[in-house]
Amino acid sequence: MARAGLTTERLAQAGAELADEVGFDQVTVSALARRFDVQVASLYSHVKSSADLKARIAVVALQELAELGAEALAGRARRDALIALANVYRDYAHEHPGRYAAARFNPASASADFLAAGGRHAEMTRAILRGYDLGEPAQTDAIRLLGSVFHGYVSLELAGSFSHSKPDSSESWPRILDALDTLLSDWTSS
Amino acid sequence: MARAGLTTERLAQAGAELADEVGFDQVTVSALARRFDVQVASLYSHVKSSADLKARIAVVALQELAELGAEALAGRARRDALIALANVYRDYAHEHPGRYAAARFNPASASADFLAAGGRHAEMTRAILRGYDLGEPAQTDAIRLLGSVFHGYVSLELAGSFSHSKPDSSESWPRILDALDTLLSDWTSS
DNA sequence: CGGCTTGCCTAAAGACTTTAGGTTTGCACA
DNA sequence: TGTGCAAACCTAAAGTCTTTAGGCAAGCCG
Numbered sequence: 001m002a003r004a005g006l007t008t009e010r011l012a013q014a015g016a017e018l019a020d021e022v023g024f025d026q027v028t029v030s031a032l033a034r035r036f037d038v039q040v041a042s043l044y045s046h047v048k049s050s051a052d053l054k055a056r057i058a059v060v061a062l063q064e065l066a067e068l069g070a071e072a073l074a075g076r077a078r079r080d081a082l083i084a085l086a087n088v089y090r091d092y093a094h095e096h097p098g099r100y101a102a103a104r105f106n107p108a109s110a111s112a113d114f115l116a117a118g119g120r121h122a123e124m125t126r127a128i129l130r131g132y133d134l135g136e137p138a139q140t141d142a143i144r145l146l147g148s149v150f151h152g153y154v155s156l157e158l159a160g161s162f163s164h165s166k167p168d169s170s171e172s173w174p175r176i177l178d179a180l181d182t183l184l185s186d187w188t189s190s
Numbered sequence: 191m192a193r194a195g196l197t198t199e200r201l202a203q204a205g206a207e208l209a210d211e212v213g214f215d216q217v218t219v220s221a222l223a224r225r226f227d228v229q230v231a232s233l234y235s236h237v238k239s240s241a242d243l244k245a246r247i248a249v250v251a252l253q254e255l256a257e258l259g260a261e262a263l264a265g266r267a268r269r270d271a272l273i274a275l276a277n278v279y280r281d282y283a284h285e286h287p288g289r290y291a292a293a294r295f296n297p298a299s300a301s302a303d304f305l306a307a308g309g310r311h312a313e314m315t316r317a318i319l320r321g322y323d324l325g326e327p328a329q330t331d332a333i334r335l336l337g338s339v340f341h342g343y344v345s346l347e348l349a350g351s352f353s354h355s356k357p358d359s360s361e362s363w364p365r366i367l368d369a370l371d372t373l374l375s376d377w378t379s380s
Numbered sequence: 381c382g383g384c385t386t387g388c389c390t391a392a393a394g395a396c397t398t399t400a401g402g403t404t405t406g407c408a409c410a
Numbered sequence: 411t412g413t414g415c416a417a418a419c420c421t422a423a424a425g426t427c428t429t430t431a432g433g434c435a436a437g438c439c440g
Contacts, residue, residue, distance in 0.1 A: 006419085028395090038418095038420090041419085042418075122355070152341045153338040153342070186376075219429090228388070234429070235387065240428065
């Protein structure tokens with residue numbers, strides 16, 4: 001019997017695809033084994049546990065997102081940069097809901113890869129703020145605010161929380177980003 | 191053998207407590223049965239399925255939150271109201287992380303109770319905005335922004351995303367709320 | 381006090397996780 | 411061109427959770 005050629009990386013990659021198809025929390029070692037037409041136990045040579053698999057999928061998603069973010073930020077500043085990065089997150093979440101959910105996964109103990117990818121994201125948001133020259137602690141406050149809005153808006157939107165009220169949620173988004181730009185431009189210490 | 195006196199309501203209530211202790215997604219029909227010292231199958235007379243149980247826990251949490259919110263909003267307007275409601279969400283999430291996670295649960299098909307509680311929450315945020323007199327669509331945009339920040343900040347905070355940078359996350363929070371107050375006061379159509 | 385509702389039980393099947401230990405594949409090296 | 415060996419994949423089994431089907435008994439109602 002020809003071998004399937006499993007590796008930890010291929011499993012994480014296939015797991016990411018599976019997440020987009022069936023939802024991140026339906027991603028299961030069993031389902032992944034079926035997808036490779038292989039016995040379930042075979043995966044445990046490549047992956048420590050179900051949680052380990054999910055953590056690896058999270059790293060895949062975080063790295064993809066960081067890549068896209070870096071590309072979007074290149075050559076942009078202030079409002080342009082803000083809008084570009086915000087749209088990277090939102091578009092990614094819409095195109096890859098399972099991966100996006102994976103990126104929000106909180107592993108019990110974070111791997112080095114995971115921490116590195118997390119750091120890249122914080123760094124990107126910080127890069128946006130360079131254009132607005134805020135001192136500390138305003139800068140950290142602003143990073144947290146932007147992270148909250150990006151994540152919060154996208155989560156609520158994907159959960160359907162905005163689909164019961166009138167203007168389509170894609171219309172509010174650019175206006176909210178404009179408001180954030182104004183807010184950052186006028187930020188005062190109190 | 192004396193009976194345990196199970197009812198759908200008691201199960202939802204006990205499920206909410208269990209969620210706070212072990213985490214919402216560790217809430218299981220089996221664990222709840224153990225807590226009542228009863229066989230697992232017995233719960234299925236009171237609850238249709240595991241998803242049904244979770245949806246009922248979500249309703250409990252949403253109702254509690256709505257109650258607290260209404261209390262906090264009474265007699266307050268603008269900045270005071272904004273801060274009061276924001277703190278209701280944040281404090282609740284810190285005190286009852288499992289219930290808070292439950293409140294974010296998205297049931298496949300929403301019950302009437304669930305929709306009603308959801309509506310109360312949207313209404314509370316809308317009430318805050320009365321003090322800032324925004325027209326449409328600014329008002330809807332602002333509701334969505336506030337919802338995103340509340341939910342996003344609390345989620346990231348609980349996930350530990352803010353615990354790697356310097357000012358404690360409880361320090362950023364009031365400054366972010368101040369910034370939102372300013373933003374709402376100065377909101378312009380473009 | 382007998383009957384009936386319904387609360388809780390036993391039993392069982394199906395899915396997922398994880399560990400232990402066996403077999404086979406195919407690359408590396410003689 | 412074999413041969414050996416590490417890695418890849420397998421079978422087996424135990425434990426957990428979900429859910430359904432059908433049975434016994436508790437306790438209210440008349």
